[in-house]
Amino acid sequence: GYKNYSNNEMDFPLIINNPVKNPFVIPGLKKMQIDPQLNPIYLFDSFIEGDCNRVARRAGKTVAEKPGANSFNPLVIYGGVGLGKTHLAQAIGNEVKRSNPNKVVLYVSSEKFINQFMDHSRNNAINDFIHFYQLIDVLIIDDVQFFAKAEKSQDVLFAIFNHLHQSGKQLILTSDKPPKDLEGVQERLLSRFRWGLSADLQVPDYETRIEILERKMKNDGLEMPKEVVKYIAYNISNNVRELEGALISLLAQSSLNRREIDLDLAKKVLRNFVKSSSKEITIDTIQKMVCEFFDVPYDKLLQKTRKREIVQARQITMYLAKAFTKNSLKTIGEHFGGRDHTTVIHSCQTVKDLMDTDGVFRENVLELQQKVQLAAM
Template identity: 40%
Template sequence: MTEPLWQRCLQHLEREIAPQEFNTWIRPLHMQEISKQHIVLLAPNRFVLDRVQQHFSARLIELLTQLNHNQKLQLQLQVGTRRKSAQAQPSTAGDRAGQKRNNIVSFGDKLAQNREPPTNRAKPQRVWQQSPLNQKFTFQDFVAGNANRLAYAAAQQAAETCDFNPLFIYGGAGLGKTHLMQAVGHQLRQTRPQANIVYLPTERFVSDMVKAIQNRVIEDFKAYYRSVDVLLIDDIQFLAGKVRSQEEFFHTFNTLIEGHQQVIMTCDRAPRALDGLEDRLKSRLGSGLTVTVDVPARDTLVSILQRKAAVSNVKLSDEVAEFIANHINSNIRELEGALHRLLASARFMHREISLDFSREALHDLLAPQIQPQYNITEIQQQVADYFKLSLEDLLSKRRQRVIVRPRQMAISLCKDLTEQSLTEIGHAFNRDRSTVTHSYKTIHKLVGADQSVQQDYQRLRTQLSG
């Protein structure tokens, strides 16, 4: 068995594997013959070795056996470098042309140029590798609304240019932060297929750093994370209280930003509100563009439910979607969980998804929230008193502005503060469902644009809460 066997294997793999993966993981390997039935491949460091073992060893064995006239071969991977006689052999013209053409120097080659790790080093327990992107977390599957529109626009911009670096997305759990960040990753992989895009939770970064220290490969760890083109790191709040991890992330962050490599982070709060983080790190985190995702409005939640149901080939009625959104409105994950329960129950029980069936199927999920804090009659009377109208005028067909605006205000408050569906609210005001929807949108648009309307709305909510 000679060197040409390995060169032929490389040629096959180069046609099968994406250029970035080939140059990063396969090209740094060198073959060392032990016997005709036994092959040793040398990797320049532990990181490359573990990655090849996990993802490429089966194909290597299959291909080498095939090229060896179908004689079964045993493959052994080790960290090490070839003997000088072997190292002196020039690379093939194809290798040199491929490296020049792709303008890529693999991570393994970079490390090999800087240091020759000893072959007797203890093997790390795990490889440093990115977590996979969720295939459902794309821009196409994200429902944008007023509560997340800025974050949505910022994420789309980040997928096109690096004008705002870093991008820091914060908000409560289950509101779409990770979805937006991974959507950037998906789009970048399409538009920049050669880029090294890494996504991982902060806890993975911390865990990998600790294990790198334990296994004396911290320089490999640093080189890897500081050489990525785009770093997507989730839940940065988990760095709190971890001084050594903060120090490493601080320097990694600075290296990436100074190198014009993109950094996108998510967190459950704004940078300045992060307790347990050094001030200099807080300052760095907030040095780019900081955007928030808030709890979506009810109409956005309805859209989310209906779109998710459509993926399962189910048409969810407005009445059912509004019922679920009225009761589960603080967390999109819980909202999707309720939808999954409903769809599964309907399928298993061979039932049509009606409002009554939804109440039955989701009764235990809705139980903590089933008792309304307010009732429609109370809201109607409070609004009438506030605007010095009679209840009869508020519910009448009269269309004078002094009556229409308070009526729209009352309808909007009923939608925000009660569990009633749009249809039920409409009945209480002698209006149809479309009028209720129009009133709600009108008031919430004015709340954002007209200070007097905003004050009236907030005062009424305060009075009702008191």
């Protein structure tokens, strides 16, 4: 028979036949179930994949499918604040529990681990502490950078890590930096962190940010004008947590003021989040946007070349510069290696003609126009 205990009610249960005396053992109880301490909202389905996190997410899926029986052990997920480290780590745990209910999964923050260890150390129960953690099939430790300078906790973690790894159990660690940059952590621990895979989470790009917002809106049954979604995605680029926070703030203001969500409300609400409310677009800004969009080196845009992709990128840039800046045709030409105003006129006409005849070209120009408009807001 099984009995459920929460880690909040007691620090840990132990198997009855363990030589260490366990005050929680109930006669006849073979095994106690351990509360995995997982948040059920953290799932793979709600973790949007993009270039910023593809390796980490796919490695996480592999680990969830075959915990302990893969080459990513430990899996170290690292990255800045609010990029989804905890979400991904707990998604692995939730998936393991879904597909392997009998697996013992435990999520613990490094701070809680250290505090538990200190409590057991004061009570001369370090062996009990170690033996408990050796029961875990999938151990997830969040924010391992906080082990820095906690020497005795590191010694215990080293012992637990070795036992679990040698027993074919899975370890998942998160950190705000890669193992090689963790200071104050023993080299022998760092070397073990490097045994598996270290995968980073980066800041999501514009398209991924839009997808994150749209997925959250869909999950919460919300609707919002596309231009507002784009405005939020363009202006909040630091991390996912801030992105979702901005969306929640906007919804709260809309509800409290009984006002429809539109671009004006978004601008008003997002003043606390947004870099600046109104920016003047320069030719240089447009040049950089177009170069990034078409993956064209900036210097090539200014050179005399007949390569089609370079010529088209230059023509589109001139077209956008004329539409979105107050510069004269002569000034625009000067920003492209000293070309004259007739070249700018010809480029603008060529872009208009191509937009009428080439669907893909038209889509590219319209998307760039939107990007420039968003940058100007």
